[in-house]
Amino acid sequence: MAERMVGRPAPDFTMETALGNGQDFGNVSLADYRGKWLVFFFYPLDFTFVCPTEITALSEAYDEFKKMDAEVLGVSVDSKHSHRAWINTPRNDNGLGQLNFPLASDITKQVARDYGVLIEEEGVALRGLFIISPEGELKYQVVNHNDIGRSVEETVRVLSALQSGGLCPMNWKAGDKNLVAK
Numbered sequence: 001m002a003e004r005m006v007g008r009p010a011p012d013f014t015m016e017t018a019l020g021n022g023q024d025f026g027n028v029s030l031a032d033y034r035g036k037w038l039v040f041f042f043y044p045l046d047f048t049f050v051c052p053t054e055i056t057a058l059s060e061a062y063d064e065f066k067k068m069d070a071e072v073l074g075v076s077v078d079s080k081h082s083h084r085a086w087i088n089t090p091r092n093d094n095g096l097g098q099l100n101f102p103l104a105s106d107i108t109k110q111v112a113r114d115y116g117v118l119i120e121e122e123g124v125a126l127r128g129l130f131i132i133s134p135e136g137e138l139k140y141q142v143v144n145h146n147d148i149g150r151s152v153e154e155t156v157r158v159l160s161a162l163q164s165g166g167l168c169p170m171n172w173k174a175g176d177k178n179l180v181a182k
Contacts, residue, residue: 005138005141006138009136010040011030011114013104036069037132040130052094054127056096058152059096059100061152064156073102074102077107127149128141131155133162157173167179
């Protein structure tokens with residue numbers, strides 16, 4: 001049985017990245033996001049079929065995340081060079097095109113393992129999405145089968161709920177009232 005992670009400090013990480021401009025490389029660590037919310041997501045592999053739909057949708061919603069004081073970081077077990085090649089592949093050729101956030105390389109698979117999303121026998125990550133608070137606490141996690149893409153709308157809704165600071169009932173949306181404990 002998997003160990004509970006929500007409500008605990010997010011596992012630390014340091015990884016190399018391909019920046020969204022498709023040209024430059026960088027490095028990223030969890031500490032770089034202190035003071036901001038982080039939408040941190042794993043996907044199985046570059047040059048696959050469901051992944052570009054999620055990654056490009058998150059990139060298109062990036063301004064919305066920025067308004068919410070959140071950053072976005074994608075990660076797979078591919079190399080930073082593979083990430084850059086995929087960013088430089090046009091969208092109509094199953095590529096990503098330029099992105100508004102970096103893609104991190106978990107080539108050692110340690111970060112996927114630490115976040116509980118590594119499929120050991122395949123050497124790839126499940127689709128795991130984590131929201132980490134500005135203080136570094138893991139506030140939300142969802143992990144699903146690699147055949148199923150995630151929802152940007154739901155990610156934004158959950159981030160809004162977390163930022164509301166109150167109790168949020170089912171189907172709560174930004175602007176709705178929080179529950180009052182009696």
